[in-house]
Amino acid sequence: xxxxxxxxxxxxxxxxxxxxxxxxxxxxxxxxxxxxxxxxxxxxxxxxxxxxxxxxxxxxxxxxxxxxxxxxxxxxxxxxxxxxxxxxxxxxxxxxxxxxxxxxxxxxxxxxxxxxxxxxxxxxxxxxxxxxxxxxxxxxxxxxxxxxxxxxxxxxxxxxxxxxxxxxxxxxxxxxxxxxxxxxxxxxxxxxxxxxxxxxxxxxxxxxxxxxxxxxxxxxxxxxxxxxxxxxxxxxxxxxxxxxxxxxxxxxxxxxxxxxxxxxxxxxxxxxxxxxxxxxxxxxxxxxxxxxxxxxxxxxxxxxxxxxxxxxxxxxxx
Amino acid sequence: xxxxxxxxxxxxxxxxxxxxxxxxxxxxxxxxxxxxxxxxxxxxxxxxxxxxxxxxxxxxxxxxxxxxxxxxxxxxxxxxxxxxxxxxxxxxxxxxxxxxxxxxxxxxxxxxxxxxxxxxxxxxxxxxxxxxxxxxxxxxxxxxxxxxxxxxxxxxxxxxxxxxxxxxxxxxxxxxxxxxxxxxxxxxxxxxxxxxxxxxxxxxxxxxxxxxxxxxxxxxxxxxxxxxxxxxxxxxxxxxxxxxxxxxxxxxxxxxxxxxxxxxxxxxxxxxxxxxxxxxxxxxxxxxxxxxxxxxxxxxxxxxxxxxxxxxxxxxxx
Numbered sequence: 001x002x003x004x005x006x007x008x009x010x011x012x013x014x015x016x017x018x019x020x021x022x023x024x025x026x027x028x029x030x031x032x033x034x035x036x037x038x039x040x041x042x043x044x045x046x047x048x049x050x051x052x053x054x055x056x057x058x059x060x061x062x063x064x065x066x067x068x069x070x071x072x073x074x075x076x077x078x079x080x081x082x083x084x085x086x087x088x089x090x091x092x093x094x095x096x097x098x099x100x101x102x103x104x105x106x107x108x109x110x111x112x113x114x115x116x117x118x119x120x121x122x123x124x125x126x127x128x129x130x131x132x133x134x135x136x137x138x139x140x141x142x143x144x145x146x147x148x149x150x151x152x153x154x155x156x157x158x159x160x161x162x163x164x165x166x167x168x169x170x171x172x173x174x175x176x177x178x179x180x181x182x183x184x185x186x187x188x189x190x191x192x193x194x195x196x197x198x199x200x201x202x203x204x205x206x207x208x209x210x211x212x213x214x215x216x217x218x219x220x221x222x223x224x225x226x227x228x229x230x231x232x233x234x235x236x237x238x239x240x241x242x243x244x245x246x247x248x249x250x251x252x253x254x255x256x257x258x259x260x261x262x263x264x265x266x267x268x269x270x271x272x273x274x275x276x277x278x279x280x281x282x283x284x285x286x287x288x289x290x291x292x293x294x295x296x297x298x299x300x301x302x303x304x305x306x307x308x309x310x311x312x313x314x315x316x317x318x
Numbered sequence: 319x320x321x322x323x324x325x326x327x328x329x330x331x332x333x334x335x336x337x338x339x340x341x342x343x344x345x346x347x348x349x350x351x352x353x354x355x356x357x358x359x360x361x362x363x364x365x366x367x368x369x370x371x372x373x374x375x376x377x378x379x380x381x382x383x384x385x386x387x388x389x390x391x392x393x394x395x396x397x398x399x400x401x402x403x404x405x406x407x408x409x410x411x412x413x414x415x416x417x418x419x420x421x422x423x424x425x426x427x428x429x430x431x432x433x434x435x436x437x438x439x440x441x442x443x444x445x446x447x448x449x450x451x452x453x454x455x456x457x458x459x460x461x462x463x464x465x466x467x468x469x470x471x472x473x474x475x476x477x478x479x480x481x482x483x484x485x486x487x488x489x490x491x492x493x494x495x496x497x498x499x500x501x502x503x504x505x506x507x508x509x510x511x512x513x514x515x516x517x518x519x520x521x522x523x524x525x526x527x528x529x530x531x532x533x534x535x536x537x538x539x540x541x542x543x544x545x546x547x548x549x550x551x552x553x554x555x556x557x558x559x560x561x562x563x564x565x566x567x568x569x570x571x572x573x574x575x576x577x578x579x580x581x582x583x584x585x586x587x588x589x590x591x592x593x594x595x596x597x598x599x600x601x602x603x604x605x606x607x608x609x610x611x612x613x614x615x616x617x618x619x620x621x622x623x624x625x626x627x628x629x630x631x632x633x634x635x636x
Contacts, residue, residue, distance in 0.1 A: 027345070027359065041345065041359045072432045073423050096500050098432045101421070105391050114390045114416045116434040182414050
């Protein structure tokens with residue numbers, strides 16, 4: 001059981017965080033528009049795992065992302081962005097499918113993203129990926145790679161190897177029906193992966209999509225029943241509930257000013273990972289995650305220019 | 319054999335042209351850009367069959383398009399564009415895949431489109447589609463629907479029913495490797511469809527992709543050997559070569575001013591179809607096709623505000 005007042009101990013490894021999963025182009029409309037003849041979109045670097053590793057590198061830990069891009073102009077664009085950020089790109093695979101993209105037309109009602117998935121789920125398990133995995137302290141992934149083969153198989157194998165090599169398995173259960181093939185039991189599969197994970201960070205929306213409408217405390221119970229060891233249920237400005245299976249603790253949001261919520265969850269993960277890697281207790285690391293998220297909320301964009309974790313800690317008086 | 323100085327006779331039908339195939343969003347960058355952090359794109363109504371039927375309606379014949387859109391914002395956008403243009407949308411199918419999209423980043427070197435195919439090839443053969451097909455004079459399609467199942471099956475069935483019902487089968491063999499699954503013999507399949515078609519309009523680039531580099535006259539021979547009955551090989555400003563199997567005739571381009579070549583081929587098809595439907599000879603109709611193309615070349619955009627065919631004919635002194 002994870003004791004919130006203890007540190008997580010790791011084996012000595014050459015890398016801290018390995019995130020496996022989607023890297024993609026976010027195409028976001030510049031204006032709010034329902035269906036005009038032609039409106040304007042901007043392209044951005046995107047994909048939660050890539051955002052997390054870029055954040056984590058800025059905060060001060062060694063981070064690598066494993067993703068698949070297409071052999072096309074958008075793939076080159078993503079690769080160059082990683083290179084410009086000084087990221088290790090050894091685990092970026094180039095495949096014969098279009099670089100994945102998410103298109104979002106802003107709308108005054110509900111903006112619904114359209115997923116164009118090509119390259120991202122073509123990620124295969126390679127000896128190079130295994131080498132990085134064995135030599136990392138934390139494995140992170142989300143629902144994207146587990147939603148389709150062959151990436152699903154890559155994650156299944158990665159979880160096995162992580163467990164054999166003392167790598168902490170962290171899963172963002174950001175379930176979204178549209179990621180799965182029609183008719184497939186995505187929820188059932190996500191639940192089977194929860195059972196194999198050490199740490200989970202669902203949002204309230206994720207929990208509702210997985211279990212239907214319920215109380216936050218009941219969501220926590222359900223994740224624990226499925227086998228998760230530490231559950232961090234984030235609830236926006238209401239803060240978060242955290243449970244290690246023996247008790248549920250409430251953590252307040254540290255946000256004072258909210259300019260843009262994009263990437264707030266990724267900022268949490270990166271702050272939390274940096275905390276546990278740097279030898280802080282789980283409780284301290286959770287607060288560092290919420291502080292990083294609060295810091296990010298003040299700026300527009302999914303990936304912002306984060307300072308070192310120590311700067312954020314002192315800003316939020318830890 | 320098609321005699322260029324004769325009319326094509328059609329059965330009496332309630333519709334003139336039925337185009338089956340892709341309808342999609344064209345996302346085109348507003349600037350020329352290799353790989354900047356974020357650049358700007360505009361979305362446009364696209365897909366050659368839809369462009370052709372919209373042109374043909376403006377030129378003065380009854381036209382219907384059969385295509386599949388996704389149940390998403392971009393699908394709604396495309397549907398509304400068709401409705402705003404006064405098109406019949408009875409044969410537009412809504413499916414559970416993302417609306418297809420082509421993304422084009424303009425580049426000073428070679429701009430390479432990225433294909434995001436979702437809904438378009440989910441087009442299925444329905445009794446409504448069959449009813450429209452039986453009641454049309456011309457069936458038009460391109461390589462998009464034949465590149466993937468189930469749309470491929472829809473076209474195969476449509477060709478059979480067209481032949482049984484005296485519908486002219488016209489095929490744009492715009493072969494592009496990226497449309498096919500990796501490893502599949504797309505060229506072989508396109509050749510098998512050429513064998514079943516009455517009229518073909520390849521561009522020189524299409525012919526080169528299908529047969530390798532060769533002389534235009536040799537391309538014509540190859541298409542005829544495969545079984546096409548009338549081949550219209552377009553060669554940009556060099557005009558076109560046309561053969562019915564007994565001789566090859568050269569037609570000059572009628573273009574005087576070239577502002578934008580986008581949609582020039584679609585304009586040709588629509589002018590040609592309007593000519594043959596309105597009872598002109600094949601030779602006259604070919605010239606009407608080239609005149610419509612020349613008219614379109616003066617304006618920017620894939621679908622422009624074409625006048626009636628008679629106006630174009632008089633502008634180009636026919």
